[in-house]
Amino acid sequence: MPPDFSAQSKQRIERVLSRYPNKQAALLPVLHIAQDEFGHLPDPVIELVARTVDVSPAHVYGVVTFYTMFHRSKHGRNELMVCTNISCMLRGGYEILHHIEQKLGIKAGQTTPDGAFTVVEEECLAACANAPMMICGQDYFLDLTPQKVDTILEDLRRRWREQQKMAPGSSTLHGVGPLPAPKAKA
C-alpha cells in the first residue's frame, strides 16, 4: 500500500499550502514534514509528495538530491552534525570529528548498527565564535573538547534508550511512529 500522511501531518501541510500563491512553492516544507514522519524519503514518499504539491516525481527527486538535509536512506535517531570548516578546523574540529568516529566506531556519513547515531561532517554551522561545535537536532554543543563529547554521547545514548523503552517494538531507526517534529509550520 502506498504511504500516506498522518492526520497531524496533513494538518501541517494544509497550513503550509495556504502560505504560498502556488502549490509547488510548498515543496521544501512538505518534504520536511514528510521526512519528519517517514524518517527518510524513499521513492513511494517522493511520489506522495509529488501528488501533494502537484509536480512530477522527477522534479521532487531533483530537489531532494540537491539539498543535503533530505535523506534517501535511513539515518540514525541522533544526527550529529559536526562542523569541520575553517573556524572549527583552526580550533580542533577534525580532532572532535575523529574522536566521535572512534567512540562510535563509524566514519562520517555512516550510522551506528543500533541506529542511535549518524555522524555527518558538516560545513560551517554559524557558531564560529564557539568553535569547535556540533548540532544534534535543536541542540547546539559549543566549545567542544573530547571530554565534553564523551559526556554528550553518553547523554544522547541514554535518552535514546529511554525512548526505545517507551516505544517497544518500534524500529531502531526512526521512520516508525511520529517524531518530535521541529516546530516549524512552514
Next chain:
Amino acid sequence: MASADATNLKIVTKNFGVVDSHKLSVYTQRGGMQAFRKALTMAPAALVDEVKKSNLRGRGGAGFPTGMKWSFIPKEAKTVYLVINADESEPGTCKDRELMAYDPHMMLEGMLIASYALGCKHAYIYIRGEMMREATIVDGAIDESYAAGFLGKDHVTAAGSFKLDVTLHRGAGAYICGEETGLLNSLEGKRGWPRLKPPFPAVKGLFNAPTVVNNVETIMNLPDIVTKGGEWFAGVGMGKSGGTRIVCVSGHVVKPGVYELPMGISSRALIYDVCGGIPNGRALKGLIPGGSSMPPLDASELDVPIEFDALMTDTRIKDVEVKPGVAFDLGGGRKLKTMAGSGGVVVFDDTTDVVALCARIMEFYAHESCGQCTPCREGSGWLARVCRRLANGEGEPGDVELLANVANGIGGNTICALGDAAAWPMLGFITKFRADFEAKLAHAKTRRVAESAAAASNVGRMRVVP
C-alpha cells in the same frame, strides 16, 4: 573611524543579554514597535528616502546600498515581495543566527517597516535548514506578533491601510541558497540554482513579482533609522557606510565572539583590543576579513578599517595577483584587494598550515557549487584537489601556477558569485602566502627524491633474490 562616543553604540544587539529578549513583551517594554508606529505616519516614499540618507548597506556580503536596492522596485508594481535572507552559511559568519535567536522581534519590526515602505503584503523569511532551534524561536515570535495584531491585521497609515503576513520558510542544506536568486528558486520549490541577471529580482523576483531580498542584520537596522533618522545613522558610520558593524571573530584569538562595533574599526584594534590578542604567546599570520569568500590579509595589512570601501580600495592592501606582478582585474580599472563581506573575521596564527587552510576552503566551494556553470563546477573541484595534494606534500611542480590559472578561469565567468568566492581566496592566499605554497612543493620534491632512491635500492635487492 567613528567618533569616540559611538564606540559603545549598539543598534542591532542592544537587547542582547536581556532576559527573555526573544519575547514580544520584553521587546515592546524596551521601546520596540515604536519605530513601526512612527513609520506608519510617514509616506512610503519618505521612508525610502530616509533609508537612502542613512547610507545603510547590505550586511549579507556585497555591501550594496539598501535604499538604492529598494528604489529599483517599479512604482506601478501591484505585488511586491520582501524576502529576508537568513540562510547564513558563509564560513566564519555567525551573526544572523544569534540575532534571530536573541531578538526576532526586531527583525519582524524591520520587516514591517520595509514592507510598508515597499508596498509588500506578504514577506518571507528564508532560514537555513540546519538552524532548527532558531526556526522554532522565529516561528514563536511570528505567532506572538500575529496574536498581538502587528501581523495579519489592517493598520491605519498615512498611505491607506496596510496589512502584512509573514511566513517562515526553512531551507534544507545548500550554501548556494544564500545567493539571492538561488534563494528565490528554492523558495519557489525548486533546486537552488541561481538565475541569470538581468532581470534582477527588483524587476522579476519571487513568483515573477518585483522582490527585495535583504539580510537579517540589514533589516534589523531599520527601526533605529526610523526612530533617530537617516542622517543620524549615516553620522555614526564611516564614509559611505552608515551605522555600526557586526563582526564575528573566530579562530586564533583569546576572546572569539560576535561584536557590534563602530564601522571602520581596524583589524589590529579588533584582534588586540577587542578580542584579547593571539593566544599562547603566538604571532598573527593573517586573517580573513569577511567570510571565507574573501581574499585574506597578511600581518602587514592590519591597520586598514574593516569597512566596505576601505577594504576594496585602501592602497595599504596589496592587489590580489593572477601571477607575480599581474593584478586580478575586476573591470572598470578596479583591482581586487579584499572585501568586508559578511563580517566573518577568521584569524590564524603563525603555526597554521596556510595551504591546508586554503584547501579546506576550496573543498567547501567544490562541495557547494550548484553545478550549473562549467568553470565553477569543474574548476572548484580542481582547486580543491590540487590544493589538497599540495597540502599533503604530494604537489607537482607547476601546481601553484596551475591553481592560479584555474582560479583566474573561474573568476567573473559564472552566473553567480560562488565561482568568484572560490577563485578570489585562492588567488589571495597564493599572493599573500606564496612562500608557504612553495615550501610545500619543496617538501614534496625532497620526499619524492627520497622515495625514488629507496625504490631504486629495493630494485637492487630484488635482483639478489634467486
